[in-house]
Amino acid sequence: MKVTAQEVIDFFSGRARLPLTPAEIARQLDVPKGERKKLMALLDDLVAQSALVQLKGRRYALPRKVSLVTGTISIHRDGYGFVTPEAEEDEERRKDIFIPARFAREAMHGDQVLVRVERGARTGKPEGRIVRVVNRAHHTVVGRFEQSRKMAYLIPSDPRLTQDVFIPRAARGKAKTGQIVVARIDSFPSKNRNPEGTVIEVLGEAGDPEVEVMTIIHQHGLPHRFPASVLAAAQEIPDQVSPEEFGGREDLRELITMTIDGETAKDFDDAVSVRDEGGGRVRLWVSIADVGHYVKPGSEIDHEAYERGTSVYFPGRCIPMLPEKLSNGICSLNPDVERLAMTAEMLFDGSGNRIESRFYPSVIRSDARLTYTEVRAVLEENGSEVLKRHPGIEGPLAIMKVLARRLMDRRRKRGSIDFDLPEAEIILDLQGRIEDIVRSERHFAHRLIEEFMLAANEAVAGYLSERELPLLYRVHETPDLEKLKNFQEFVRHFGFDLSLRDEKVSPRDLQKVLDAVEGRPEERMINQVLLRCMKQARYAPENVGHFGLAADDYCHFTSPIRRYPDLVVHRILRDALAPGGLSEKKRGKLERNLPRIGEQTSARERRAMEAERDIVDLKKCQFMVQHTGDSFEGIISGVQAFGFFVELKEFFVEGLVHVSSLHDDFYHFEEEIHRLLGENHRRVYQIGSEVRVRVEHVDLERRQIDFVLDADATKDADAADDDKPSS
Known part of the structure; x- marks a missing residue:
């Protein structure tokens, strides 16, 4: 049986x-x-x-019958932690479980743990103690090596790894005091003992920009060197497309085709062409590098790409998913050379509705490698210099502008949420040290190419979904009701109303709030608070739609050079287009494998995002060290009982004004409306208020910046009339 x-x-x-x-x-x-x-x-x-x-x-x-929960623990730098439960259907049992520091010593940040759940005597909220560690997240640790005559130890670079790693005398290798090293964990922590390890690599001196990058690479376990077998396999791939490979492909080389990317981009995986079909109709070709032609399932290169999951982008540096021979070479849609592609051909009417779509393997020849700046010059200025370098692009770009605006309008009408705020751009010098932080340039040229990529992704997802084929969707679920109610209460304080009909919200309702706050001082903060309410998009074989885009069917098709899910979608599309379609054998294999691929690639995406955020936070802190003592205008971006966070207008850098530095009054935290209120003078500090702060201290190890208020420079912090005490 x-x-x-x-x-x-x-x-x-x-x-x-x-x-x-x-x-x-x-x-x-x-x-x-x-x-x-x-x-x-x-x-x-x-x-x-x-x-x-x-x-x-x-x-x-x-x-649930023995009050046990399995989950991943997040350790705070002060030693306590929270466990996020896994595979729980009961909403109550999905809540994070607080682990007091005395019960968290056996675990390290990121470990999968088994927890016995209790109720906190004071809070009534879930608390627990670790029964055992199920799976270890770390087998190596990177950090600063220190030694004395009696002992040696490693201080982890990740502040969430709260215990030093003891290094026995025979396990120190060539490490010297103060150097950054990588240690293998030989014994994990227990209730009464720190972890022990062996130094396996010396990265170099603290403060060296290359060492800083390598520290974060090791800290997040990013594969950064391609195995020799993968490089050897890449070398066997030809540098040029041969005419023999054109068979079975549509020839699009006569179309005016262009790539549009940033100034520093080196790999070009998407190219676009357009044609005015009359009557308001526009035909759009989105051609994507045919990575699947070169990277076969189960090959050495495929295994490595699956393990990496995505390319990782640091300021001035990329850790690619594919070897450079492919990513910058034969798979990159460079100008003036033949390249193999998978093309989505779409026809749109005068309102931006897609009325036809077709998909096929193709051969293309890009006519121009354009930058966003060049496209902007042509569309918004006279662009004469750009047109001299790239004759023939003016007409197609004008058609693209019209189509992109139609697509934007149509997407907004259906309720797609548009977070389109400027971000910080890190400028490095030739040695890799931070030179400046500037507002990233973002204009219509960026939006134009994004709209075309969104259109292609939706078209491919719709085509495969209609045929009920297995697919790795890009899904984005509806936000949790509790978070939505908190956001509703938060924006009400600013005079905005968010409708929750039947305790549900539509993307259109959230976009109305963002439209209403546009141009106001609190715009950036409300956008950020809403972003924190959102669930993280992920990859999954179950199609639950994409809430943020208000799309019923959505997948990632347009970046197979840098995202493994796109390569998976290409392979499925190719099989669907083949004579006879997707075989039952391949369908069964996909149905078995897609859940695992979705979980893996989603986890790799999160890992990359955390690593990218860490290096940016470090560079921001390094930049602010030179500004210690300087004053800047800022906006309060968050409020807690212990103080409030301020984002500087000039640099997009965030720091904390601790409540202990507010000497003019006793301040009380009003959690529901995110503000601190002075007990005597009734001064208010709330999200969106403008303040002037001075940089007091920068802690590079903790990535923490401390501000103090600049004397008598606070704006918008006076209490409202009805908050003033009566005379």
Whole structure:
């Protein structure tokens, strides 16, 4: 008798009255002796999926029946932590569980842990203690090496790794005091003992820009060197497209085709062409590098790309998903050379509605490698110098401008949310040290190409979805109701109304708030608060739609050079277009593998984002060290009981004004309306208020900037008339 996972879960839900051993489970489910090894493997799989927990004596139970939860722990620099539960259907059991510092010593940040859940005596909120660590997140640690005559230890660079790693004398290698090193963890922490390790690599001196980058690479476990076998496989790929490869492809070389990217871009995976078809109709070709032609499933290059999941972008540096031979060479749609592509050809009417679409492998020849600045010059200025360098592009760009505006208008009408605020751009000198922080240039040229990519992604997703083919969707779920209610209360304080009909919200309702706040001092802050309310987009085979884009069908198709999910979508599309379509064998394989691929690529995306954020935060702190003592205008971006955060207008740098530095009054935190209120003078500090601050201190290790208010320079902090005490 073969037992399924669902049968085991149903058994524990209904018939099991206490934790059971494998032998007891086998007897009650009538599993013959010859099948019991398979039952053991099934039980282990269910434990790995957090559907069951394994207790002492190798007994199994449903987590909820023994008050146990499996999840990932996030450790605060002060030692306490929060566990985010996995695989919980009950909303109450999905809430983060607080772990006091005394119960968190055995775990390290990011570990998967089994937690016994209790109720906090004072707060009534979920608290817990770690029963055991299920999976370790770290097997190496990077940090500063220190030693004395008696002992040596590594201070982790990640402040969330709160315990120093002891290094025995024989395990120090050539490390010297103050150097940044990588250590292998030989024994993990326990209740009474720190972790111990062996130095396996010396990165160099602290403060060296290259060492700083390598520190963050190791801190996040980013693969940064291609194995020799992968590089060797890449070398076997030709540098040029041969005419023999044109067979079975549509020839688009006569179309005026162009790539539009940033000034420093080196890989070009998307190219666009347009044609006015009359009657307001416009035909758009979006041609994407045919990476799948060169990277075959299961190959050395494919395995490495899957492990990386995405390219990672640091200021002045890229850690690519594919070897440079492909990403900057044969797969890059460079100008004036033949390239193989997968093309989405779409026809739009005068209102921006897609009325036709077609997909096929193609061969293209890009006529121009344009930058956003050049496109802006042509569309918004006379652009004469650009047109001299690239004759023939003026007409197509004018058609593109018209189409992009139609697509933007149509998307906004259906309720797509548009977060389009300027960000900080880090400027480095030749040695890699930060030179300046400037407002990133973002204008219509950026929006133009983005609209075309969105249109292609939707068209491909719609085509495959209509045919009920397995697909790796890019999904974005509706925000949690509790967070929406908090946001509703937050914006009401600024005079904006957010409608929650039947305790639900549409993207259109949220966009109305963003439209209403546009141009106001609190615009950036409200955008950021709303962003924090949103769930993170992810990759999954279940199509739940894309809330932020208000799209029913959406996938990533347009960047296979730098995103593994796009390569997966290309392969599915190619099989769907082949004679006979997707075979049953391939369909079955996809249905089995897509959940795993979705989880892996989503996790790799999060890892890349965290690493990119860390290096930017470090560079911002380094930049502000030279401005210690200087004063700047800023806007309050967040308020907590311990103080308020201020974002500088000039540099997009955020720091904390601690409540202990406010000497003029006793301040009380009003959580519901995100403000601090002075007890005697009734001075108010709330999100959106303008203040002038002085840089007091910068902690590079903690990535923390401390501000103090500049004397008598606070703006918009006076209380409203109705808050003033009566005379």
